[in-house]
Amino acid sequence: MSNRPRFEDITSATEFNSWYWLKKEMVEICKRSNLPSSGTKFQLRDRIMYALDNRGELKPTKVKIKPTSIFNWAKAELTLDTVITDNVSFGPNFRNFMKSQIGNTFNCHGDFMSWVKRNIGKTLNEAILQWKVFEKQKRDPSFKSKIAKPNMFNQYIRDFLDDNKGASLRTAKTYWMLKKQLPTQDGFVIYERSDLQLQDSAD
Secondary structure: OOOOOOHHHOOOHHHHOOOOOOHHHHHHHHHHOOOOOOOOHHHHHHHHHHHHHOOOOOOOOOOOOOOOOOOOOOOOOOOOOOEOOOOOOOOHHHHHHHHHHHOOOOOOOHHHHHHHHHOOOOEHHHHHHHHHHHHHHHHOOOOOOOOOOOOHHHHHHHHHHHHOOOOOHHHHHHHHHHHOOOOOOOOOOOOOHHHHHHHHHHO
């Protein structure tokens, strides 16, 4: 059984951040604390932590920088020379163009979209070449896609199975369940070889 305290008994951001919380738990905490309950898991965590250390106040939000480009990605005729702008959109017009150049195998996955957003000023031709690089990487048996930082479960499972060849997914999940009940330094649950002793402690 977890030793994690009830949220109502937590008095500081440091204490809150010493434990693993599900997103749905943080959504509920925000609702009960009269805080906005939308956003990513990290945004919810930061919002709760700020409120704990600032008498329930809402964390100031950063002013979003508005795109400067007026290029109409939804209706413009796209070409290989079209330059990626800060208001790039991945709607039907963009996807149809990419399929016309690559074929129906094209899919607008997260890695590709992140690359496009980071490369304002480059052309769609360069974006196509990069998409093909991603596809080539996927065909490499040794390649492993990067797991997003908030997805601690997937990262833990991958690291556990990499370090324990022959172990089953069920076993990995068992150790994840044990590990996430323990306090952490920063709210992140990460795999460590010493986790293999957790099963003995639970018995």
